[in-house]
Amino acid sequence: MSGLYVHIPFCIQKCDYCDFYSEDDKNYLIQDYLQAVIKELQKYKYQYNPVFDTLYIGGGTPTSISEKFLDFLFSSIFSIYPKSCFKEITIEINPETLTEKKAKVISLNVTRASVGAQSFNDDLLKILNRVHNSETIKKAIGLLRQYDINNINIDIMFGIPQQKPDDALNDLKQTIDLKPSHISYYMLTLYKNTKMYGYKLPDDKLIEDMYLKGVDFLNKNGFIQYEISNFCQKGKECIHNLNYWNIGQYIGVGASASSYYNNERYTNIKSIAGYINKINKDEKVIDFVEKYTEDKKLKDYIILKLRTTKGILYDDFKEKFKFDFKEKYSNIIDKLVKAGLSKEEKNSFSLTERGFIVSNKILQEFI
Ligand code: SF4
Incomplete structure (x- = not known):
């Protein structure tokens, strides 16, 4: 996709x-x-x-x-x-x-x-x-x-x-x-x-x-x-x-557009005139590029999945990162569930509506 x-x-x-x-x-x-x-x-x-x-x-x-x-x-x-x-x-x-x-x-x-x-x-x-x-x-x-x-x-x-x-x-x-x-x-x-x-x-x-x-x-x-x-x-x-939110690949074209493709994240220059100029001279329009390391991928996965109501599916997480989410973060999970900010189901962990409000603070606990 x-x-x-x-x-x-x-x-x-x-x-x-x-x-x-x-x-x-x-x-x-x-x-x-x-x-x-x-x-x-x-x-x-x-x-x-x-x-x-x-x-x-x-x-x-x-x-x-x-x-x-x-x-x-x-x-x-x-x-x-x-x-x-x-x-x-x-x-x-x-x-x-x-x-x-x-x-x-x-x-x-x-x-x-x-x-x-x-x-x-x-x-x-x-x-x-x-x-x-x-x-x-x-x-x-x-x-x-x-x-x-x-x-x-x-x-x-x-x-x-x-x-x-x-x-x-x-x-x-x-x-x-x-x-x-x-x-x-x-x-x-x-x-x-x-x-x-x-x-x-x-x-x-x-x-x-x-x-x-x-x-x-x-x-x-x-x-x-x-x-x-x-x-x-x-x-x-x-x-x-x-x-x-599923960390799928995408390509953005145009000034300031961002892309995630072939394991790299990059952003085009933020200038309409500069963008036109470079394209017409056949020069690169990328302003910023970063390798998408496993560590970065893990952080993004947690941040983006916890924005969704389905949350993190344990099986999917293990398949992608080769370790157990529940085992690694059990202390944080317990604390958040007790506070009513998240919920755990048989095979998933997600934020509650109250958790969504303070999601920025919650995400910092994981990353
Ligand atoms: S300035 Fe333009 S891009 Fe920005 S919010 Fe307003 S309409 Fe949207």
Whole structure:
């Protein structure tokens, strides 16, 4: 199983919490950038001939580019890897940028749309400096439905400055009303290089409330939790992301895109112009590379598996790392189970909902 990720680093406005690589004033480079991305993909095909099961077009804001460029992007990718290669094709959508013409192009090319709503509270959207409001989100979902795109994820954030638990619950209620097949309900994290760094966030008790009540509400409304922040209707898990959590291989093309392939992890340079330049000169675009050692693999396995509700399956762990998880970590396991932060079943170990809230601290115990 392996995934192809395509990064589109253009946005119409930077959100104040955003830590992803994207630019809001480089639209004049879109055409050259897309051509460079396709060249990078062709190079991979020629050098390694990788096989992909999923395609994920993310950003940035893929829908900030015109329908003409979207069409070019899809048709160019599918001329290298035919559409039928992929079990799942996802595109990320910022509601403000979706038009009828773009929805039409998208409907012909994807199996899944992921809409970055974040909140239905216009005051909170302003704090985040999102470019859209709640009405725009509803219109965008309506447009997707109009073009028969019904496999829809909606991203909803909690832990926003000034947000109360009732606000978070209200966001989830409005999300459910739109009948998505998948919901990402995730906590806002502020990184140093963002404008919102240093803002006062809701305290730990409020965060816990927002998360636990949110999980309970989603469960009661038929959404099955399969990862710390991901919930879906039966059979609607995101296959592309499941591959990340299963430590599957993936290749990312485009500026700042990361890859894990042939036992190495690497990341491309974070510069649109620099990326285009290097691709056109046939130079390497990789900025950072690390060998994926057994030790690193073990740490990632524990971190990623404990994000999932299935957790660590003892047999699978032993087969991969040639030692017994339960034996090696018995003290930590006992302590966490007693504290109600994790649970053990016959052949598995996983975190409880309360454990998910403090997962960062728990993971440090193992690594
Ligand atoms: S739309 Fe997404 S990628 Fe663009 S600035 Fe906002 S959060 Fe970042």
